[in-house]
Amino acid sequence: MTTIYDYARSFVTFVTHGRGNNARLQVESVCTLYDTQADTTTDYFFFASCKSEDTFAVKNLFYQDNYDFCGVFSKEEFVIFRTRSTHTEGFRDEGLWRERFEDVKFDLVQVESEVLTPNREIIQASLDGVPLVGSVEIEDGALKAVMTFPIKTMNANNIDDIYQVDTGPLPFPDFSANVDLHVKRLSPAYVAYNAPDFADFVVQQPLPIMKDGAEVATVTHYSNPFSLPAKTQVIAVR
Numbered sequence: 666m667t668t669i670y671d672y673a674r675s676f677v678t679f680v681t682h683g684r685g686n687n688a689r690l691q692v693e694s695v696c697t698l699y700d701t702q703a704d705t706t707t708d709y710f711f712f713a714s715c716k717s718e719d720t721f722a723v724k725n726l727f728y729q730d731n732y733d734f735c736g737v738f739s740k741e742e743f744v745i746f747r748t749r750s751t752h753t754e755g756f757r758d759e760g761l762w763r764e765r766f767e768d769v770k771f772d773l774v775q776v777e778s779e780v781l782t783p784n785r786e787i788i789q790a791s792l793d794g795v796p797l798v799g800s801v802e803i804e805d806g807a808l809k810a811v812m813t814f815p816i817k818t819m820n821a822n823n824i825d826d827i828y829q830v831d832t833g834p835l836p837f838p839d840f841s842a843n844v845d846l847h848v849k850r851l852s853p854a855y856v857a858y859n860a861p862d863f864a865d866f867v868v869q870q871p872l873p874i875m876k877d878g879a880e881v882a883t884v885t886h887y888s889n890p891f892s893l894p895a896k897t898q899v900i901a902v903r
Contacts, residue, residue: 666777666778666779667777667778667779667780667900668775668776668777668778669775669776669778669798669813669900669902670692670695670773670774670775670776670798670813671774671775671776671902672691672692672693672694672798672814672815673691674774675691675692675710675772675773675774676689676690676691676692676771676772676773677689677690677692677710677712677738677769677770677771677772678690678769678770678771678772679738679743679762679766679768679769680766680767680768680769680770681766681767682766682767683767684767686720686721689772690712690713690715691712691713692710692711692712692713692773693711693712693713693714693735693814693834693835694711694812694813694814694815694833694834694835694836695708695709695710695711695812695813695814695836696708696709696711696737696810696811696812696835696836696837696838696851697709697810697811697812697813698808698809698810698838698847698850699808699809699810699811700807700808700847701807701808701809702807703807707739707740707741707742707847708739708740709737709738709739709742709836709847709848709851710737710738710739710771711735711736711737711834711835711836711851711853712735712736712737712738713735714733714734714735714834715733715734715735716731716732716733716734717730717731717732717733717734717747730749732747732748732749733746733747733748733749734746734747735748735834735853736758737836737848737851738762738769738771739848740771741761741762741763742759742760742761742762742846742847742848743759743760743761743762743765743766743769743848744757744758744759744848744849744851745757745758745759746852746853746869748869748885749885750884751882751883751884751885752871752872752883752884752885756871756885759846759848759849760846761846776902777902777903778798778900778901778902778903779900779901779903780898780899780900780901781797781898781899781900781901782861783826784826784827784828785823785826787821787828787899788821788822788823788826788827788828789823790899790901791819791821791828792821792823795901795902795903796815796901796902797815797816797819797899797900797901797902798813798814798815798816798899798900798901798902799812799813799814799815799816799830799832799856799858799897799898799899799900800812800813800896800897800898800900801813801856801858801864801895801896801897801898802895802896802897803838803840803864803893803894803895805840805841806840808838808840810838810840812835812836812837812856813900814832814833814835814856815832816830816832816899817832818830818831818832819831819832819899827859828859828899829857829858829859830856830857830858830859830897830899831855831856831857832855832856833853833854833855833856834853834854834855834869835853835854835855835856836851836852836853836854837851837852837853837854837856837866837868838850838851839851839852852868852869852870853868853869853887854866854867854868854869854887855867855887858895858897860897861896861897861898862894862895862896862897863892863893863894863895863897864892864893864895864897865890865891865892865893866890866891866892866893867887867888867889867890867891868887868888868889869885869886869887870885870886870887870888870889871883871884871885872884872885872886872888
């Protein structure tokens, strides 16, 4: 047995300056980043998305020029993603959260869990309605990341003993990025896997829209899927 976050009961709350708003955000997924060169281990908590709003207004609560709002907090760092219909420079707002917020609080609950293997055990747990959590570990040189997340979509074939996880969003780290803060590596992504040794990803990024060979617009979209060697798991919350 091991422990895993209970995502239904885990939250991060940011407090605006002047304490005018305590925005409690449900944890969507977690990326634990290990930097062996700096000898650091940091948990990055991706929070569930909402829509842009005029907070505490009397009426007309959603902004007309609306956008999707989600992001990541760690004990020191943050990134907020504002995804509009077209890509904008304001897509990323990132840095040290103490320079942006009055406070950030973490209310995290862990529960006992069990790593499932072989495939038949994973498939049966899915068919039985057991809550499932995914874990994907990737590494490159001095950096290693373990992403954990509730499995929202699980495909199961109990005739051929095949399963396939397809879920997200989760904070995916770009190991090749030259950054001063690790949070700047992270982007929203979805993951798919059906074996213990690889995972496929599709990452949210600028995507040019072409017409007659010319770029007519740029949107922010999940695109350009790729595959990586990985250690994957399916974990049951009993």
